[in-house]
Amino acid sequence: EAGVTQFPSHSVIEKGQTVTLRCDPISGHDNLYWYRRVMGKEIKFLLHFVKESKQDESGMPNNRFLAERTGGTYSTLKVQPAELEDSGVYFCASSPGTEISPLHFGNGTRLTVT
């Protein structure tokens, strides 16, 4: 089975620019999550999709972040305009629809805002 894939693996942008991150979950996984890890800190929850619906977006930092999951398949996370504090590694994870299922992670996108 193909794993969770994220694109790009790295992105370096200037403050004020826009970046879009993409995540393709494991086929058949209804749950899709976005997380972010800033250097040395905990992995922080951003939001959770169930199919195409946002189940929980309590972790989204502010309205510069927009996540979508069209048709319940892949997801995008757009940051517009980017700020310096948005730098970090953005992880996507997916899981089937049970509360005891572990998460399957992508390799992450390392975002650097200069």
Place this chain on the structure above:
Amino acid sequence: AQSVAQPEDQVNVAEGNPLTVKCTYSVSGNPYLFWYVQYPNRGLQFLLKYITGDNLVKGSYGFEAEFNKSQTSFHLKKPSALVSDSALYFCAVRDLNTGGFKTIFGAGTRLFVKA
């Protein structure tokens, strides 16, 4: 609110020696606990989980973890460390109170195994 604490930023151990990576948690209700490992430039990989039952759970690569309800701990252990075990380890708890399956992670502990 649910939370996870990993009190050690780094753990150093010699190859062949037992290792322990500590984790404590705070939850309301029954805890669903997980350990994940991250190798360089890779995503997190699931190691093991505790849902219910036996307090000692076994997982991948020879790792095991001991659930202790009275101490609210879920320490990761391995009887004999390998150099290849060197990685970043994350403890996590699943939050079932928000209507979804949000997982909350600790800050991670870097394990360094010396040959």
